[in-house]
Amino acid sequence: MKRRLVLASGLAAALPLPAPAQSLEKPKLTIAVGGKNLLYYLPLTVAEQLGYFKAEGLDVTIVDFAGGAKALQAVVGGSADVVSGAFEHTLNMQLKGQPMRAFVLQGLAPQIVLGINPKTLPNYKTPADLKGKKIGVSAPGSSTNIVANFVLAKAGLKPTDFSVIGVGAGNGAVAAMRAGQIDAISNLDPVITLLQRSGDLQIIADTRKPAEAEKVFGGPMPAGCLYAPVAFLDKYPATAQALANAIVRADKWIQQAGAGDIIKAVPESYLLGDRAVYVDAFLAARGALSPDGLIPEKGAETAYRALASIDPKMAAAKLDLKAVYTNEFAKKANAKYPKG
Structure with missing residues (x-):
């Protein structure tokens, strides 16, 4: 049995191993x-x-x-x-x-969710209420920023009508929302689910479901x-x-x-x-x-x-x-x- 194993391992060693790296530029x-x-x-x-x-x-x-x-x-x-x-x-x-x-x-x-901070906007009614407010995004110019701009444009707001603040996409984003440093957030999971479960987020646009995203954007995004x-x-x-x-x-x-x-x-x-x-x-x-x-x-x-x-x-x-x-x-x- 040992001899067979030795022979088998010897044969395996003799066979050329797949080496995709050799064909990669x-x-x-x-x-x-x-x-x-x-x-x-x-x-x-x-x-x-x-x-x-x-x-x-x-x-x-x-x-x-x-x-x-x-x-x-x-x-x-x-x-x-x-x-x-x-x-x-x-x-x-x-x-x-x-x-x-x-x-x-x-x-x-996109999986991006735009939501407001119930602490700083207790009387929120429509996205137009975000005029003059601070919106946290992962980083200015990122897709979280683009989605926020797009959703708020439908409510008649221009990008100059609100302030965009980079808060990252982890614990820093959660902390900024809970501390009331931002009035709304455009971010992704797990940040969104964490804030939602603790009552620190009221969702106004959710693109985590392809069907909902298609409604928001008018096609596959x-x-x-x-x-x-x-x-x-x-x-x-x-x-x-x-x-x-x-x-x-x-x-x-x-x-x-x-x-x-x-x-x-x-x-x-x-x-x-x-x-x-x-x-x-x-x-x-x-x-x-x-x-x-x-x-x-x-x-x-x-x-x-x-x-x-x-x-x-x-x-x-x-x-x-x-x-x-x-x-x-x-x-x-x-x-x-x-x-x-």
């Missing part, structure tokens, strides 16, 4: 993200924690920032290669003449994704494919996972000191996470309309909406991992 890279603990980016964390990036031959460093706008700045500045961020940034970057392209989806809907400069995707297609493979595997694993599986997969710090809250937040957000990494065909159009409604420059621009995303990598990833 850039196996070592950095992903910038704004608020890694958020359920918005759960597929990124799952791909990291379950070893899906490593399985594709990648050595990925994930650098966390206070918000998506800061993560984007890291890639523009050259300190990171890829952004795990909100889809609509690809449109903003095309407008600025710095083309970026989304290539695998993490979120079907793709959210968290991996996007990169078009030049990066052109230069490193095999690397981009490996990244897409890992995220698609994570997307599919999440759809089949139980709450207990998720708790085991994420770092303890993500739970914000309350596992039950995180479980509730996960169950509320799971429907808004992508099941397959594919970006909806009308998603770019919806995102453009949302941005154009609050930005005159965007409204006047003629963008190539097909250039801001590709499903080429996600389709191949689904073919490789049909079941995750």
Whole structure:
């Protein structure tokens, strides 16, 4: 028996091991993200924690920032290669003449919730009451800021009618709300569920459910994704494919996972000191996470309309909406991992 084992191990050693890293143009890279603990980016964390990036031959460093706008700045500045961020940034970057392209989806809907502080606004009636008030967002210019602007624009408020304050996407955001430093908040889970359960939040717009998000935005609004400069995707297609493979595997694993599986997969710090809250937040957000990494065909159009409604420059621009995303990598990833 021992002889057989020795022979078997010898044969295994002689066989070539799968070495995806050899075919990758850039196996070592950095992903910038704004608020890694958020359920918005759960597929990124799952791909990291379950070893899906490593399985594709990648050595990925994930650098966390206070918000998506800061993560984007890291890639523009050259300190990171890829952004795990909100889809609509690809449109903003095309407008600025710095083309970026989304290539695998993490979120079907923004999962962003806008709510008011019952302590500072006890007589709140409509979103118009936020005129002159302080609204906390993860970081100015991030998707939380964009959603707040969009919802309040429907109530007749311009971005200059209220103050935007960056509060991050973790305990700092919770503390700012509870201390009454902000009158409203545009943020994500688990922050939102934590504030809601403690009575420190009254929700006025909720995009955690794809159907509700479609009502708010008038169509499918793709959210968290991996996007990169078009030049990066052109230069490193095999690397981009490996990244897409890992995220698609994570997307599919999440759809089949139980709450207990998720708790085991994420770092303890993500739970914000309350596992039950995180479980509730996960169950509320799971429907808004992508099941397959594919970006909806009308998603770019919806995102453009949302941005154009609050930005005159965007409204006047003629963008190539097909250039801001590709499903080429996600389709191949689904073919490789049909079941995750």
